Amino acid sequence: MKRPERVLLVGRHFWPHGAIDSAGHLMELATGLHSIGLHVEVVTPKHATAWPERFYFREFLIHRPVRMFKQGWTARGDRTPSRYIRLLRDWIVDYPASIDAIVCDGTREESIAAVEAARGRNVPVVLRLAGHGESSDLDFFQQTRMGQRCRVNAAAADAVVVDQASSHRRWLALGGDPQKTHRIANGFGATIESGPKLRQRLRRSMARINGDLFVPDTSTVVLSVERMRRDSGVMHLVQSAYALSQHIRGLQFWLVGDGPARDTIFSRMRGDGLRQMTSMPGSFALMDDVFVAADLLVHAGGEGFEHQIPTAIVTSLPIVVANTPAAREYFSATVQQVNSRLMTRRPTAVASQQRPDDHQTMRTTAESAEPCDLVWWFDPERPKTLRFALEQIVADPPAARQRAEQLRRLLQRRSPRSAALQKYRDLIRQLADARTTDSRTKRAGTAG
Known part of the structure; x- marks a missing residue:
């Protein structure tokens, strides 16, 4: 043998x-x-x-x-x-x-x-x-x-x-x-189990280990996992955090990672009055539980497409991604496709938080949907597009999870x-x- x-x-x-x-x-x-x-x-x-x-x-x-x-x-x-x-x-x-x-x-x-x-x-x-x-x-x-x-x-x-x-x-x-x-x-690996009850249990367990990770039951955890550098994508979220918190109630920011700009980021969040809404726990040895405990992921940098984004996908986590060449390449999207998905103005009512074609996208079967249709896009040069994307997810969490699950099934089958x-x-x-x-x-x- x-x-x-x-x-x-x-x-x-x-x-x-x-x-x-x-x-x-x-x-x-x-x-x-x-x-x-x-x-x-x-x-x-x-x-x-x-x-x-x-x-x-x-x-x-x-x-x-x-x-x-x-x-x-x-x-x-x-x-x-x-x-x-x-x-x-x-x-x-x-x-x-x-x-x-x-x-x-x-x-x-x-x-x-x-x-x-x-x-x-x-x-x-x-x-x-x-x-x-x-x-x-x-x-x-x-x-x-x-x-x-x-x-x-x-x-x-x-x-x-x-x-x-x-x-x-x-x-x-x-x-x-x-x-x-x-x-x-x-x-893409096997599906990582997730769900509302498991999410709440994980949050309580993590809060007992690190008190900064305590999250009220009604809050929405916005996760970012990127290197903390001045030129990294996390700065887009940090610069928009105050405006996001003013327009969307109950946001909690989990900024996971380390780097030379860590103190700068902490000072910015504290100066904006967001200290109680921000957790910066450093690095985790294993990230699966962190993704399961979050409500959505915001990703804006060039790193993260080999492990962080795939892990978010197999946990059926809604993903808000910046319109960058790396992201378009990863999700097989053209500039025109992404521009058609960007929300450039706020809907007039909560009931219409989703654009008309978004309802159709969620009903679309995995055979006809494309990966670029199943994530939320924003333009780093237009901060309001990030807020509109988050408002869309927070307005209807079950629909957002359904869309994320469809992305998971599609990519697990294809690759x-x-x-x-x-x-x-x-x-x-x-x-x-x-x-x-x-x-x-x-x-x-x-x-x-």
Whole structure:
């Protein structure tokens, strides 16, 4: 009986960074590959000296041999990217356990270490082009000299995985090998149970752990899970929070995440008199319960489309998303389609909170609906469109949930995660078998 393939996953963030989109994706990928029979181990840097260098997460081993500093890279000293790459590469090369393939969840500095270590161990390496929009690896390739180095390094990998057609086209335009490029969508996992009673129980449980998360029974929880930076999407919600609270009663803002603008955001919310309506609990190691406990998600940034948005979808959480190129690409929408969905003026009565075509959309079967029809859009340059979208959801929560459930069923059917995991397993097996055959041929030729 053939033993399971041994796969070493490499990434920058993992547990307990569950609120970071790339960490959530790597956790799901590792868990999924382990569940279908592969032997999985994960290598990721530790972001604090006190963190242990190895531990078990869901029955597979996590290694954190190299320190990554929160302050970022420097040109000299212990925080240079070249030193980080060298230490990570050397650890992978010297790791005593056998490895059949290395999979790097991203094409930043870690991918250079992965490709060089794969050469040293004579195993295939798979790189994944991660991210969407301005936060994507493809944009990173064109921004810095390190990005250019990562692009050249990616071309040397045995396989490159992209998740969308546009990423595929851009990678080929940058010189990617079509024979080595494989399109594997992230996919949508099993449905996460949700409902009004479960939502209330989770809120009470979370409030007992963190008093800031207490929510009155009649309140509506507006969730945002984004990096707290001045240029991130969360700032659109922060800047509109006061106006939203004045027009919509009972809003509670849960701002989950961390970053350099955290104190600025807190000061802004407190200065607007929203301290009692705002919770900023930091980061969660596992985000599923947070999504179930919320009433809706507001997302405006380029990150979040690999884990946060898919998790919101499988929990049937209504999603209000900004009209950005990354969002339109993710939901397969054109500019004209999004513009037709934007609410640019407030309805005249609560009974008409939904536009006439929205009632028809909710009655539409999953066969004829499109993903872009089942989320709520707003224009970041026109804050009122965000308020109108939230008013529409708050006016009829059951209808909003019905619409979110329709989106979940549609995307689970079109792009199941089980199919994506199967493609990863087939690709890893194909590359590992080819490398084994080549090695045997070379040994036979040398012996002859």
